[in-house]
Amino acid sequence: MTTLQTSTPLRLHHLHLRSSAPQVLAAFYEDLFELRPATAPDGLLALAGGERAVVIHSGQAGEAGTLAMAAYAARSAEELAALRARLGDIVQDAGAAGEVFFRSGAFTVTDPQGRRLLFGVPRTRREPDSMAARLQHTVFQTTDLAAVVDFYVNRIGFTISDEVVADDGAVATCFLRSDDEHHSLAFFQGSNNVWDHHCYETTCWNDIRDWADRFARVRRGIFFGPGRHGPGNNLFFMVTDPDGNRVELSAELEQVGADKTPGVWPHEEYTLNSWGRGWIRT
Incomplete structure (x- = not known):
C-alpha cells in the first residue's frame, strides 16, 4: 500500500484559523510565538517565524476557535505533483489563501465531514527560532x-x-x-x-x-x-x-x-x- 511516509512525506507547516477578533489573536502569536506580519490577500492576516506560521481569517461572531485549513508541506514540487496525481478527483484548487506560504500549485482536499487540508511546497526555507517550537x-x-x-x-x-x-x-x-x-x-x-x-x-x-x-x-x-x-x-x-x-x-x-x-x-x-x-x- 502506498503511504505518505514511504512515498511523499509531509509535515504540518501552518494553520488557517478563523477568528472574530483577528487582531487580538495575532497579537498573542506575535508576542508569545515571535511571529511577524507577512503579506496576505485582503481579509487575511498572515504571521510567520522560523518554523511556525499562521493565517488568520476574519470571521463572524461564533467562529473563534475553528480551523479553516491545516497546511501540510511536501519536500519538493515533484513529490507534490505525485501526491496530486494519486489523489485525483478529490483535489480542489487552493486559491489565493492557499498560496500565502506555499508556491503556486498548492491544492486542498476535503474530508467526509468537511475538514480541509492544504498541501503545497513552501516558498522559503525555514530557519531555527530563538526558542525552538x-x-x-x-x-x-x-x-x-x-x-x-x-x-x-x-x-x-x-x-x-x-x-x-x-x-x-x-x-x-x-x-x-x-x-x-x-x-x-x-x-x-x-x-x-x-x-x-x-x-x-x-x-x-x-x-x-x-x-x-x-x-x-x-x-x-x-x-x-x-x-x-x-x-x-x-x-x-x-x-x-x-x-x-x-x-x-x-x-x-x-x-x-x-x-x-x-x-x-x-x-x-x-x-x-x-x-x-x-x-x-x-
Whole structure:
C-alpha cells in the first residue's frame, strides 16, 4: 500500500484559523510565538517565524476557535505533483489563501465531514527560532471515527501509529503519521465535530520549562500537564490562546519506522498522562 511516509512525506507547516477578533489573536502569536506580519490577500492576516506560521481569517461572531485549513508541506514540487496525481478527483484548487506560504500549485482536499487540508511546497526555507517550537501536529474530535480514519488512511495515505481502545473494544482515538514522526494528525471519537488542539514540538525538557515560564510572564496558566503521553511518549503541557484554541508544547515525540505495527492502548487516564491526571474528552 502506498503511504505518505514511504512515498511523499509531509509535515504540518501552518494553520488557517478563523477568528472574530483577528487582531487580538495575532497579537498573542506575535508576542508569545515571535511571529511577524507577512503579506496576505485582503481579509487575511498572515504571521510567520522560523518554523511556525499562521493565517488568520476574519470571521463572524461564533467562529473563534475553528480551523479553516491545516497546511501540510511536501519536500519538493515533484513529490507534490505525485501526491496530486494519486489523489485525483478529490483535489480542489487552493486559491489565493492557499498560496500565502506555499508556491503556486498548492491544492486542498476535503474530508467526509468537511475538514480541509492544504498541501503545497513552501516558498522559503525555514530557519531555527530563538526558542525552538516547530508546528508539528493537530487533533480533531469526530462523531464518526471509523469513516474519518478510513479516508485519511486509505485515500490520503496517512499511517496509523497507535490506537486507544475502550473497554467495549471500540477505537476511541487514532494517531496518524505522514512521515517518521509518531503523529502529525489525530482524531478521537466524540459527540461533536470540532477542532481539539494544535502542537509545537520543542527539543528537550528544558525547552518545555522555558515555554512554561514564557506563558507565566503573561499570566496564561497551564490547564493540562505537564506530563508524558503514552502514545508518542512525548512530554507536554497545554495552554489556550485568546480565542480558546488549545495550544500544546511537546518534546521527545517518538520516531516511527514505516514497518511498525500499530500500538494498542487502553482508554484510561494513564494513557493520556503517565505522570498523573488525564484529560478525557467526551
